[in-house]
Amino acid sequence: MKNIKVIAFDADDTLWVNEPYFREAEEKFCGLLEDFIPHHTVDQELFKTEIKNLPLYGYGIKGFMLSMIETILRVSENTADIKLVEKAIQIGQEMLQKPIELLEGVEDLLKKLNGDYKLVLATKGDLMDQERKLIKSGLEKHFHHIEIMSDKKVSDFQKLLKHLDCLPENFMMIGNSLKSDILPVLEMGGTAIHVPYHITWIHEEVSHTIVHPNFYQVKNLGDIYELLVK
Amino acid sequence: MKNIKVIAFDADDTLWVNEPYFREAEEKFCGLLEDFIPHHTVDQELFKTEIKNLPLYGYGIKGFMLSMIETILRVSENTADIKLVEKAIQIGQEMLQKPIELLEGVEDLLKKLNGDYKLVLATKGDLMDQERKLIKSGLEKHFHHIEIMSDKKVSDFQKLLKHLDCLPENFMMIGNSLKSDILPVLEMGGTAIHVPYHITWIHEEVSHTIVHPNFYQVKNLGDIYELLVK
Numbered sequence: 001m002k003n004i005k006v007i008a009f010d011a012d013d014t015l016w017v018n019e020p021y022f023r024e025a026e027e028k029f030c031g032l033l034e035d036f037i038p039h040h041t042v043d044q045e046l047f048k049t050e051i052k053n054l055p056l057y058g059y060g061i062k063g064f065m066l067s068m069i070e071t072i073l074r075v076s077e078n079t080a081d082i083k084l085v086e087k088a089i090q091i092g093q094e095m096l097q098k099p100i101e102l103l104e105g106v107e108d109l110l111k112k113l114n115g116d117y118k119l120v121l122a123t124k125g126d127l128m129d130q131e132r133k134l135i136k137s138g139l140e141k142h143f144h145h146i147e148i149m150s151d152k153k154v155s156d157f158q159k160l161l162k163h164l165d166c167l168p169e170n171f172m173m174i175g176n177s178l179k180s181d182i183l184p185v186l187e188m189g190g191t192a193i194h195v196p197y198h199i200t201w202i203h204e205e206v207s208h209t210i211v212h213p214n215f216y217q218v219k220n221l222g223d224i225y226e227l228l229v230k
Numbered sequence: 231m232k233n234i235k236v237i238a239f240d241a242d243d244t245l246w247v248n249e250p251y252f253r254e255a256e257e258k259f260c261g262l263l264e265d266f267i268p269h270h271t272v273d274q275e276l277f278k279t280e281i282k283n284l285p286l287y288g289y290g291i292k293g294f295m296l297s298m299i300e301t302i303l304r305v306s307e308n309t310a311d312i313k314l315v316e317k318a319i320q321i322g323q324e325m326l327q328k329p330i331e332l333l334e335g336v337e338d339l340l341k342k343l344n345g346d347y348k349l350v351l352a353t354k355g356d357l358m359d360q361e362r363k364l365i366k367s368g369l370e371k372h373f374h375h376i377e378i379m380s381d382k383k384v385s386d387f388q389k390l391l392k393h394l395d396c397l398p399e400n401f402m403m404i405g406n407s408l409k410s411d412i413l414p415v416l417e418m419g420g421t422a423i424h425v426p427y428h429i430t431w432i433h434e435e436v437s438h439t440i441v442h443p444n445f446y447q448v449k450n451l452g453d454i455y456e457l458l459v460k
Contacts, residue, residue, distance in 0.1 A: 056326050058358030062292040066319065069299060073316050082312045086303050089296065096286050127357040128288030128380045145393075150358045163375075 001228055004191060006166045007113060008147075010175030011123035011130065013197040014221075016137055017101040020199055022064070025091050029068050032084050036076050046071045047202065054203075058150050060126025065092030096129060100136040105222035110142040112225050121146045122160060122173065124180060152180040154187050161188075174224065178206040186212050195221055231458055234421060236396045237343060238377075240405030241353035241360065243427040244451075246367055247331040250429055252294070255321050259298050262314050266306050276301045277432065284433075288380050290356025295322030326359060330366040335452035340372040342455050351376045352390060352403065354410060382410040384417050391418070404454065408436040416442050425451055 012018035030042040037045065049067040057063030068088040072080050113119060121143045123130050130148045134140050145164065149156050161171055168189030175181025176197040183206065185192040191214040218224055242248035260272040267275065279297040287293030298318040302310050343349060351373045353360050360378045364370050375394065379386050391401055398419030405411025406427040413436065415422040421444040448454055 056323060057292060058356075062287060062296060066292060066295055066322075069315060070319060073312065073319075076312075078313050078316060080312055082303065082306075082310055082315065083308050085299060085312065085315050086308060089300060089303075092296075093286060126288075127378060131380050148357060150361050 001172070001191065001230065003169050004117065004172045004228065005170040006118045006120060006164055006172070008120040008122040008160070008171070008173045010173070010177065010181045011121055011133065012125065013176045013199070014103070014174060014181070014195060015106050015121075015139065016103060016133065019197065019201055021095055021098050022201065023199060025064070025095050028091050029071075029088065032087055033072065033075055033080075036080070042071070042075070045075050049074070051203065058126070059124050060129055061092055061095050062126055062129075064095075065089060068092065096132075100133055102137060102139075103221065105220055106139070109221045109224060110139065113228075114142055118144045118164075118166075120144060120160075120164065122149060122152075122157075123147070124149050124152050152177075152184055154184040157184050157188050157190070161190075174221075176200070177204040178210065179204045182210065182215065186210070186214055190214065192216070193218060193224060193227070195219075195224075231402070231421065231460065233399050234347065234402045234458065235400040236348045236350060236394055236402070238350040238352040238390070238401070238403045240403070240407065240411045241351055241363065242355065243406045243429070244333070244404060244411070244425060245336050245351075245369065246333060246363065249427065249431055251325055251328050252431065253429060255294070255325050258321050259301075259318060262317055263302065263305055263310075266310070272301070272305070275305050279304070281433065288356070289354050290359055291322055291325050292356055292359075294325075295319060298322065326362075330363055332367060332369075333451065335450055336369070339451045339454060340369065343458075344372055348374045348394075348396075350374060350390075350394065352379060352382075352387075353377070354379050354382050382407075382414060384414040387414050387418050387420070391420075404451075406430070407434040408440065409434045412440065412445065416440075416444055420444065422446070423448060423454060423457070425449075425454075 009015060026043055029046065030039045033042045046067060049071045053063060053067050057066060065088065069085050072084050072088060119142055127148050147160050161168060171190040173181050173185040173190060174193045174195060176195055178194060182192040182194050194217045216227060218227060239245060256273055256276065259276065260269045263272045276297060279301045283293060283297050287296060299315050302314050302318060349372055357378050377390050391398060401420040403411050403415040403420060404423045404425060406425055408424060412422040412424050424447045446457060448457060
């Protein structure tokens with residue numbers, strides 16, 4: 001892969017733990033509404049609210065908090081104790097203050113790649129929250145550029161490349177989401193490495209198998225360096 | 231001002247109407263809590279919540295919505311009807327869907343400057359919401375670069391300049407907030423033009439008078455062109 005000059009990394013569940021925190025929060029939230037609907041269906045109701053609000057709120061914890069609150073109102077038909085709203089806010093504020101837990105091999109890989117490639121962080125989500133996580137992670141120094149994107153569609157990646165003055169054939173994306181990190185990059189003509197994470201948000205799931213000459217899949221970040229120097 | 235090469239514009243209340251929408255929303259919100267505290271003190275309680283949450287939520291409507299809800303809980307000591315929470319969400323969702331109303335002279339100025347200067351949009355706030363407003367405004371085409379910043383401190387402007395490969399003496403910022411658009415830019419060595427707007431959020435207010443060789447103040451955006459070609 002000698003043509004690669006810019007390597008972009010997704011952040012959540014690629015560099016550090018994220019989705020498990022959402023699952024943990026959802027689990028707590030399900031417990032709040034057991035008086036109204038069965039525990040396991042709360043999740044589905046919350047997901048419905050999230051998807052409805054996505055065009056308005058975008059990705060991130062603040063939107064998630066507002067969707068939890070809206071779900072309490074809808075599911076209880078405005079009869080829930082207002083203290084449940086307080087608990088939902090607590091769940092969200094705890095999420096916003098979680099420590100950053102780096103995934104295995106992250107620092108080692110970034111150190112090895114630095115110098116040979118221009119490293120970029122390309123992450124979706126809430127501006128304030130993603131910046132907070134990046135600073136806490138201590139990884140900022142490895143990146144030439146940080147791009148916090150409101151979405152990861154083909155057009156969003158095209159804008160990023162224009163901005164970086166980089167051709168698609170010189171661009172590689174590494175991430176855990178087939179839908180957001182892999183498919184749009186392949187469509188644009190770039191290279192993509194999928195590093196699966198054990199939990200994926202249902203909204204990010206892709207059901208079909210990807211077969212593409214510029215598509216790679218590795219088990220761990222540690223396997224990427226070997227792939228690159230081949 | 232022949233040394234100026236890059237001109238950055240603030241967006242909210244510099245290019246388009248914003249603060250009046252917040253005031254309108256606050257006014258509606260004050261009405262919701264009249265059963266608990268006097269109308270005019272609700273504002274102060276909301277402001278207290280907003281400032282407390284600023285480090286966690288950052289700027290923008292979603293954080294404002296969460297702070298409205300938290301204020302309902304605190305002021306009513308968890309005794310308010312949960313329907314008030316629903317109303318606060320409605321107030322916020324309406325704000326997120328407001329049309330964009332350009333301020334006078336904006337398009338004309340941008341057209342005149344385009345070509346002679348590199349134009350940048352440098353705005354604070356929520357990523358998704360600011361992008362939405364920019365697209366709705368139809369002004370995107372005038373800007374070489376869009377920077378949505380989580381804050382506007384000196385270090386944030388320094389990062390922006392590094393990114394734009396621009397020296398402070400070649401940089402000019404135009405905005406309505408002395409605190410966010412003017413003071414940090416002057417401190418960094420740049421030039422700043424203040425275009426006051428008739429309403430300013432109390433958090434953005436500055437009490438002292440600014441005297442600085444690189445500081446200018448104009449009544450309208452329309453006056454800027456003349457100032458530049460002097």
